[in-house]
Amino acid sequence: MTVTTRFAPSPTGLLHLGHAYSALLAHGAAQSAGGRFILRIEDIDFGRCREEFVDAIEEDLAWLGLEWERPVRRQSEHMDDYRAALDRLDGMGLLYRCFLSRKELDAALSAPHHQPMQGPEGPVVVDADRLMPAGERDGRLAGGEPFALRLRMAEAMAKAGPVGWTDDRHGEQAATPEVFGDVVLARKDTPTSYHLAVVVDDALQGVNRIVRGEDLFQATHVHRLLQALLELPVPGYSHHPLLTDAEGRRYAKRDRSLTLRALREAGRTPDDIRAMVGL
Numbered sequence: 001m002t003v004t005t006r007f008a009p010s011p012t013g014l015l016h017l018g019h020a021y022s023a024l025l026a027h028g029a030a031q032s033a034g035g036r037f038i039l040r041i042e043d044i045d046f047g048r049c050r051e052e053f054v055d056a057i058e059e060d061l062a063w064l065g066l067e068w069e070r071p072v073r074r075q076s077e078h079m080d081d082y083r084a085a086l087d088r089l090d091g092m093g094l095l096y097r098c099f100l101s102r103k104e105l106d107a108a109l110s111a112p113h114h115q116p117m118q119g120p121e122g123p124v125v126v127d128a129d130r131l132m133p134a135g136e137r138d139g140r141l142a143g144g145e146p147f148a149l150r151l152r153m154a155e156a157m158a159k160a161g162p163v164g165w166t167d168d169r170h171g172e173q174a175a176t177p178e179v180f181g182d183v184v185l186a187r188k189d190t191p192t193s194y195h196l197a198v199v200v201d202d203a204l205q206g207v208n209r210i211v212r213g214e215d216l217f218q219a220t221h222v223h224r225l226l227q228a229l230l231e232l233p234v235p236g237y238s239h240h241p242l243l244t245d246a247e248g249r250r251y252a253k254r255d256r257s258l259t260l261r262a263l264r265e266a267g268r269t270p271d272d273i274r275a276m277v278g279l
Contacts, residue, residue: 003035006207007061007068008198010042011053014259015060018213018243018251021277025240026211027066028279038205039068043076044192060260064270073205075197082192085200085230086149086185094156094229095185097147098128099137120218124181126153146189150182160228165220168238175224183222195222203232214239215250243277 005026009019030037039061043049054074061068075082089095098105105125128150129137157178164174177183185196202210217239227234242250251258263273 001208002206003030003033003209004038004206005030005035005209005211006038006040006202006205008040008042008201009057010045010048011050011057012045012048013053014056014261016251016255016258016260017263017273017277020060020064020260020273021243021279022211022213022240023061023066024064024274024277024279025238027068029209029211029238035209036206037066037068038207039072040201040205041072041074042194042197043074044190044194044197046076046190049076056261060264063260063264064273073201075192075201078201079191081200081204082186082197085196086192088230089151089156089185090149092159092229094152094159095149096129096152096182097137098125098150098182098184099145099147100128100131105131120179124179125150126181128182146187148184148188149186151185153178153180153182156225156229160225163224163228165224165234165237167217167220168236170217170239173220175221177221177225180222195219195226199223199226199230199232202235203227203230208233208235209238210235211238211240213242215242 007023007026009015015023027037029035039058041054041057043054058072086095105128162174164172167173183193183195185193187193201207220237220239224234226232244250245255245258260273268276
């Protein structure tokens with residue numbers, strides 16, 4: 001089987017050293033196996049993504065000496081693929097509309113008779129549609145109010161059965177997506193979520209080895225569940241450590257002095273970047 005990896009940034013800022021590390025690892029994994037390396041632009045956050053950053057991403061990666069397949073897939077151009085996946089999940093009876101805002105959910109979950117479990121992203125939301133009378137839900141829908149499409153987690157897990165994955169660094173893993181509760185898979189203003197789009201894209205593009213940072217390790221629990229429900233192939237995973245500064249803080253797009261553009265303008269070379277990230 002041909003090894004296929006990908007680097008999939010969001011164009012919300014300039015690439016920094018942490019991005020370079022992840023891209024170089026993914027590119028190297030494909031190159032060493034004589035495989036394929038894919039660049040994907042994850043631009044579903046319409047409020048924050050900028051075309052100028054798409055151009056900058058390609059410019060920085062080319063400067064590093066990376067080559068990738070073309071054309072580059074941009075998520076914003078493939079909403080029909082995500083809609084088809086949502087329709088399939090909806091046909092299984094696994095989705096529901098949640099009209100409650102984050103503020104309304106927090107108020108409902110903090111009521112004395114509720115004792116929600118705490119998950120990686122805060123209080124776990126379960127059966128949020130049942131926190132609102134059916135008549136009110138119908139009225140909000142008729143009024144065109146925004147809503148989130150949530151996955152009914154308990155039913156989804158029962159349908160999928162036990163799932164897991166193999167991680168190069170962490171070994172065999174049993175997926176426990178229930179710690180996330182009823183995850184949001186789409187919103188009225190954002191027709192897909194990261195969780196849904198990434199598993200659909202990886203399957204359509206034949207990605208079978210996912211190299212990404214440890215900050216996304218927990219998300220893999222949800223991704224494996226969605227792959228099982230949608231009958232998608234199971235890739236191998238390698239979650240690498242995150243690069244940090246001298247104070248132990250992970251690199252972020254706000255660290256403008258450590259963007260590849262700034263380092264290049266300061267006279268650094270691609271070899272310097274590889275040395276800086278330990279490759």
